[in-house]
Amino acid sequence: MTDAYEKLEKSRKRITESIAQNIHLYGLPPSAGRQFGMMFFENRPLTLDDMSAELGMSKTSMSTSIRSLSEAKLVDRVWERGVRKDLYEVKDDWYQIFVDMFTVKWRRAVSLHTAAIRKSLAELKELKKADDITDELLALIETDIEKLLYIREYYDWLDRLIDAFEDQKIFDLVPRLEDEA
Structure with missing residues (x-):
């Protein structure tokens, strides 16, 4: 990993942790904030498996968080041709x-x-x-x-x-x- 890439990751982690610390304003736990932050920096919809692998959390935990994020209207379930699993992405209008x-x-x-x-x-x-x-x-x-x-x-x-x-x-x-x- 290059130095520039490490700096990019550090910047993203800082923002993700900031989201995790403030997500309680939406009635959600920090883990949902980390999930939201990770999804925010992705340029594609993600499956629960994708999220679980990225964050090192169980698929059950990811499912619970994504449901909470969806109920809070922070993420949307989207459809993509040829993909059988549910896909989710962060709403882009904050x-x-x-x-x-x-x-x-x-x-x-x-x-x-x-x-x-x-x-x-x-x-x-x-x-x-x-x-x-x-x-x-x-x-x-x-x-x-x-x-x-x-x-x-x-x-x-x-x-x-x-x-x-x-x-x-x-x-x-x-x-x-x-x-x-």
């Missing part, structure tokens, strides 16, 4: 990868929170009508309602932000560098 990850996770969070807020607001409004309510309890209920209305406004804003990501309007506010050229 902006879209982030948009997909952000919108899926935050849309779920917004949905859960708004459902809880809606239910709690309804319960608190009913509680205000109770006959045995004290002034002290009424004050606490009113304060809680104000707080819930405030966080409902936040989740309404967050929902609009998610919409801006999904319909690509976020790139009007924060353009891709390639869009600015």
Whole structure:
């Protein structure tokens, strides 16, 4: 192996380890990050056997990671004529990868929170009508309602932000560098 090739490999390993250390942001373990990083530098789709041989990990481990990477929308299964085994490649649009990850996770969070807020607001409004309510309890209920209305406004804003990501309007506010050229 030449010195230049060794430097190339060192550079790739540095990036792959950086991906492995940050892949937790996508809810994935470092091993999936190493797999993703290795795949990123390949210029062709890979089989699980290819990945297993390259990383020295079991095919079962590769299969589990590739499923997680696929569910996170970081890789795609592709078809190639004459190849019977499943082939996978890294998605090439990292902006879209982030948009997909952000919108899926935050849309779920917004949905859960708004459902809880809606239910709690309804319960608190009913509680205000109770006959045995004290002034002290009424004050606490009113304060809680104000707080819930405030966080409902936040989740309404967050929902609009998610919409801006999904319909690509976020790139009007924060353009891709390639869009600015």
